[in-house]
Amino acid sequence: MIINNNIPALNTYRQLGINQNAMQASMEKLSSGLRINKAGDDAAGLAISEKMRGQIRGLDQASRNAQDGISMIQTAEGALNETHSILQRMRELAVQSANDTNTPEDRAELQKEVDQLSEEISRIGKTTEFNTQNLLDGSLDNKFQIGANEGQNLSLSIEDMRGFSLGMAGDAQFEAEGTYTAGSGSESIVDGEYTVQENEEGTYELINSDGDVAATSTDALTFTGDDSETLVFTDTVTSGKVTVDTGGTSVGNATVDNNGLEAGTYEIDKTNAVLKDSNGNTIAKDDGSGVYTNSAGDTVIDLSNSYSDLADGDSVEIGGTDISSQEAADAAITKINDAIETVSAERSKLGATQNRLEHTFNNLDTSSENLSAAESRVRDVDMAKAMMEMTKSNILSQASQSMLAQANQQPQSVLQLLQ
Structure with a gap:
């Protein structure tokens, strides 16, 4: 008999530790619902699960x-x-x-x-x-x-x-000045209001208030009357109203190509050399000659022919697609x-x-959904199996505690030899 080393007790103690660790592992799995709570539980499974x-x-x-x-x-x-x-x-x-x-x-x-x-x-x-x-x-x-x-x-x-x-923005229109030059006889262009319209031949007619043609033009710039009198505008006047003042400056609605402006009203700001929309936003910049370019450097409108006659606050009107005549509407x-x-x-x-x-x-x-199911099979715990393992570990742990108590009682038998 020996008392310095109680081998049965040591053995039982070791088994008790094993059972308690197993029971703790089962409790951790049951409380988290996960089979893998740390890398030590399943190193390869953890890596697969994290990728998933x-x-x-x-x-x-x-x-x-x-x-x-x-x-x-x-x-x-x-x-x-x-x-x-x-x-x-x-x-x-x-x-x-x-x-x-x-x-x-x-x-x-x-x-x-x-x-x-x-x-x-x-x-x-x-x-x-x-x-x-x-x-x-x-x-x-x-x-x-x-x-x-x-x-x-x-x-x-x-x-x-x-x-x-979409092609739905029309040409640019603004007020253009015209200069009258008398002809050799009884002029058909006199002071008053006129209308410019394009005819079927592609030329332009200056029509008086009586509906008669007072002058014609091939370029919408120079209108010539019956007695060679002329009305010359700084920019093309292809439609709209014209006010003739034979003793001063006539005015009409000039038309220039629109190369990028949306329909609306724009204001000329010569002081800052810009073109502004109705909200005051800068739409294009002036190069100094009346040629306006957008932020991309593309020319959106060229007013160079009439630039000297334009002033701060003058407006440029961009309408929709032209339906002002039968030909245009067609x-x-x-x-x-x-x-x-x-x-x-x-x-x-x-x-x-x-x-x-x-x-x-x-x-x-x-x-x-399918990948979640696959990840669950790798990472999640089978609750029934974990509870079964915890129950087994719990019973073994209790049994180990009982056996440890018994093993600790064995050295007391030495006292019988000392009596």
Whole structure:
């Protein structure tokens, strides 16, 4: 018999520690619901599980991204729906104006509505936004991240859907000065109000208040009367009203090519050498000669011929597509048809992309669900099995404690030999 080392007690104590550790591990799993709570539980399983978790969270975020993309597309497509409605109304007005039962005054009233509608198309294109991003001004060129990994994205760009790009912004008009020079006899150009209109031959006529042709022009700059008298303008006057002052300065509505301005009213600011819109925003800069360029350096309007006659505060009017005559209205029908087809093509592209994103969204959710199930099999604990193991460990631990008490009693038998 020995008493310095109680081998049965040491053995029982070791087993007790093992059982308690096993019971603690089972309790940790049951309380967390996870089979792997630390790398020591399953090093390889932990690495696999974390990769799966990264994929799952990436798929879930990609699903939200797809939904955000759908919302953006719906915003743009909804705005284009209204643009379509405006274009249909403009086409209706063009068909109406192309009928010669209308007088010039009737067409002028129709033109006013076309001008306002064109301005609204531009406003919609300029102000339609999603999360502060402009959608319809041609600047949108986005990528939707629709996957959990690098490069898994979808590109979307939207063309410029404003009035000028659709061909619905007309030429620029402003007040131009004219100089009268008398002819050799009884002039047909006298003081008074006139109207300029284009005839079927492509030339221009100066019509007096009686409806008679007082002068004609081939270039809309120089109008020549019956007795060789002339009225020469600084810029082309192709339509609108003309006030003739044979003893002073005549005025008319000059027309110059519009190379990039949307429908609306613009103010000339010679002091700061800029062109401003109705809200006071700088649209273009003057190079010093009356040639105005935008931020990209493109010329949007050239007023160099009349620049010396223009002053601070003078305005430039940009109307809608021209329907002021039978010929112009007839041509406008085709132009508006082209604009409708352009908007239709863009809406079709957006609709196709939206349908694709809806399928993408469904696929991402399915992939996330299946991958979550796989990750669960690696990481999550089988609660029934863990409870069974904890019960076993608990019973063994209690048995070990009992046996340890018994083992500690064995050295006392030595006392019997000392009696």
